Structure formats: C-alpha cells, structure tokens
Amino acid sequence: MENILEIKNLDISYSTHNGFLKSVDNLSITFEKGKVTGVIGESGCGKTTIINSIMKILPANAQIGKNSRIIFKGNDKNLLTIRKGELQDFRWRKASMVFQAAQNSLNPTLQISEQLMDSIWDHDSSISKKDCIRKTEKLLHMVRLNPERVMDSYPHQLSGGMRQRVIIAMALVLEPEFIILDEPTTALDVITQSFIFDILVDLQKQKNLSMILITHDLASAAKLAHNMVIMYGGELMEVAPSMKLFNNPLHPYTKGLLGAIPFIDGDIITKKSIDGTPPDLINKPIGCIFQDRCPKVFDRCKKEHPEIRDVPGSDGKRKVACHLEEIFNE
Numbered sequence: 001m002e003n004i005l006e007i008k009n010l011d012i013s014y015s016t017h018n019g020f021l022k023s024v025d026n027l028s029i030t031f032e033k034g035k036v037t038g039v040i041g042e043s044g045c046g047k048t049t050i051i052n053s054i055m056k057i058l059p060a061n062a063q064i065g066k067n068s069r070i071i072f073k074g075n076d077k078n079l080l081t082i083r084k085g086e087l088q089d090f091r092w093r094k095a096s097m098v099f100q101a102a103q104n105s106l107n108p109t110l111q112i113s114e115q116l117m118d119s120i121w122d123h124d125s126s127i128s129k130k131d132c133i134r135k136t137e138k139l140l141h142m143v144r145l146n147p148e149r150v151m152d153s154y155p156h157q158l159s160g161g162m163r164q165r166v167i168i169a170m171a172l173v174l175e176p177e178f179i180i181l182d183e184p185t186t187a188l189d190v191i192t193q194s195f196i197f198d199i200l201v202d203l204q205k206q207k208n209l210s211m212i213l214i215t216h217d218l219a220s221a222a223k224l225a226h227n228m229v230i231m232y233g234g235e236l237m238e239v240a241p242s243m244k245l246f247n248n249p250l251h252p253y254t255k256g257l258l259g260a261i262p263f264i265d266g267d268i269i270t271k272k273s274i275d276g277t278p279p280d281l282i283n284k285p286i287g288c289i290f291q292d293r294c295p296k297v298f299d300r301c302k303k304e305h306p307e308i309r310d311v312p313g314s315d316g317k318r319k320v321a322c323h324l325e326e327i328f329n330e
C-alpha cells in the first residue's frame with residue numbers, strides 16, 4: 001500500500017478574543033494512493049482547517065504546532081514548511097481543490113467557456129485557441145455537461161448542480177493525481193448530489209485519482225470513499241475501511257452518526273440525531289472529547305484522554321479512540 005499523503009501529529013489552534021481555540025488536536029491520518037478517503041464529522045470539527053493546512057491557506061490567526069508534519073508521496077519534505085516555489089508546483093500540478101460552497105465562486109460576468117479557457121491558459125500560455133476550446137469541451141464532457149449548452153452560458157443561467165460540475169471540471173484542468181473536495185454537494189438537492197457523486201465515482205476510477213472527500217454526510221461519502229476517517233472536536237474518533245465502518249461501527253460517535261442517517265420506513269423518514277451540542281474547543285474537557293454526548297460514558301472517560309489504538313486483527317487499518325475495552329476484545 002502506497003500513501004499519497006501523510007498527516008502526522010497535526011495541531012492547529014486559532015487565536016481568538018476568548019483564548020486559543022484548538023481546532024485540530026494531534027491528528028495523524030494516512031491517505032492511500034488511488035483511493036478515496038472520506039473525512040467525516042459534524043460542523044466545526046476541523047475538516048476545512050485540515051484541508052487549508054494542506055493547501056497552506058490557513059487564516060492569519062492560525063498557529064501550527066511545531067511537531068506537525070504533512071508529507072506528500074513519501075517525499076521527506078514537510079509541506080507545512082516548504083518554500084513557496086515548491087508549493088506552487090504541489091498546489092497546482094499535483095493536487096487540486098474544490099472549495100466549500102465553490103459553486104458560488106464563478107465569475108458572474110464571464111461565460112463558462114471564458115472561465116475554463118482562462119484557467120487553461122493560466123497554466124499553459126503556449127496552447128492554441130483551437131486546442132484550448134477542444135480541451136474545454138473535453139473537460140465539460142468529463143463532468144457530463146453538454147458543451148453546446150454550457151459554453152456560452154453565464155453562471156446564473158446554470159443550475160447549482162451544473163455550476164458545481166463546472167467547478168469540478170476546473171479542478172481537472174491540470175490533470176492532477178490528487179483532488180481534495182470540501183463538501184462538494186452541500187446546498188444541492190438530493191438527486192443532484194447523487195448525480196455528482198456518480199460522476200466523481202467514474203472520474204476516480206477512470207483516472208485512478210487519489211481523493212480526500214470532506215463531508216458531514218456519512219451516507220453520501222459511502223458511495224465514493226474506500227476509507228473513512230471520523231472526527232469529533234478536532235480529534236480522530238475512528239478510522240476504518242468504509243464497508244467495515246458501515247457494517248460494524250465501533251466508536252459510540254460513529255454509531256450515533258450512522259443512527260443519524262435518514263431512512264425511509266413506509267412513508268415516514270426517520271432520522272435520529274445525536275443529543276447534545278458540540279464541545280467547547282477553547283476549554284476542552286479533561287478526558288474524552290465526546291464524553292458529554294456519549295451514551296456509554298463511564299468514570300475513566302472523564303479523567304483520561306483515550307489515545308487512538310489499532311483494533312486487533314485489522315492490520316492497522318482500523319483504529320478507534322475509546323476506553324471501552326469491548327471494542328478491542330472482540
């Protein structure tokens with residue numbers, strides 16, 4: 001198994017008026033090459049912060065811990081500390097990004113063809129106009145948009161789902177091997193979401209792309225992700241291959257998230273959410289970060305922080321941060 005990206009001991013705090021907010025806390029994740037890793041958790045658990053640290057676009061009030069490392073393709077350089085020139089190469093040639101709420105970031109005054117062609121030209125000024133048009137059409141086909149219908153349109157003439165597909169096409173301009181998608185389908189209706197996930201599944205397979213898929217929606221991630229990383233309050237709760245996680249969730253938080261997936265029972269859609277509110281990240285509790293909302297909480301959880309541990313017999317592919325011994329003694 002080869003890794004495309006490794007995050008080691010990532011710590012990120014934001015300086016705020018009320019003190020330091022620990023948004024990512026000693027997080028280590030490996031992302032397998034040619035696979036999709038879903039990073040899942042409720043709003044505010046630190047998903048975008050992680051991605052922004054990979055792309056080096058954290059806001060000015062963010063502080064990165066000094067032992068934190070992000071390693072791309074086994075190269076021993078730490079992305080968090082490399083020079084700007086090297087970063088440019090990483091950011092645009094090897095990795096590309098679809099930002100949260102990106103469908104609203106298209107320029108309203110330019111036709112879709114102009115926006116796509118501009119981004120092709122930005123990276124290859126020697127390309128002829130004819131080739132540039134051909135490439136634009138090819139990119140639109142890849143996201144199942146009809147160039148004849150879309151090329152001359154302005155963003156407001158397209159639906160949200162079509163705009164989002166244009167954004168995905170833009171992320172493909174430089175044929176990256178690695179794509180990061182932050183909530184790519186939020187704000188779209190369920191049918192459109194599902195269609196976009198179908199397109200992403202196809203693209204991933206065709207091009208053997210490595211992907212990070214950020215979402216709070218475990219059910220849609222399941223369609224695409226080979227592996228899942230479950231986060232809560234800036235910490236890892238559980239890591240597992242997707243099927244294993246679905247068939248046999250181990251952490252009480254993962255069980256809660258699965259319970260929160262809507263399912264249709266006759267005519268009634270049932271959805272059970274997890275009780276309680278997200279943790280205070282400025283004054284984090286001693287012990288487990290999930291203790292206040294955990295149905296299985298016991299004494300030790302309030303005193304001792306549970307380290308993330310390998311589940312026996314999983315070849316290091318399953319990890320859980322929980323004090324419940326039954327998880328590790330199956």
Ligand SMILES: Nc1ncnc2c1ncn2[C@@H]1O[C@H](COP(=O)(O)OP(=O)(O)OP(=O)(O)O)[C@@H](O)[C@H]1O
Nearest residue numbers: 014016021023042043044045046047048049050059
């Ligand atoms: N610039 C900032 N200054 C202070 N706090 C911040 C800043 N950006 C994010 N935070 C806080 O850091 C935590 C993690 O935020 P982040 O945006 O990474 O979460 P997220 O998992 O992406 O959430 P969402 O699902 O809503 O996009 C949250 O508590 C958030 O309020």
Ligand SMILES: [Mg+2]
Nearest residue numbers: 047048049100
């Ligand atoms: Mg986010």
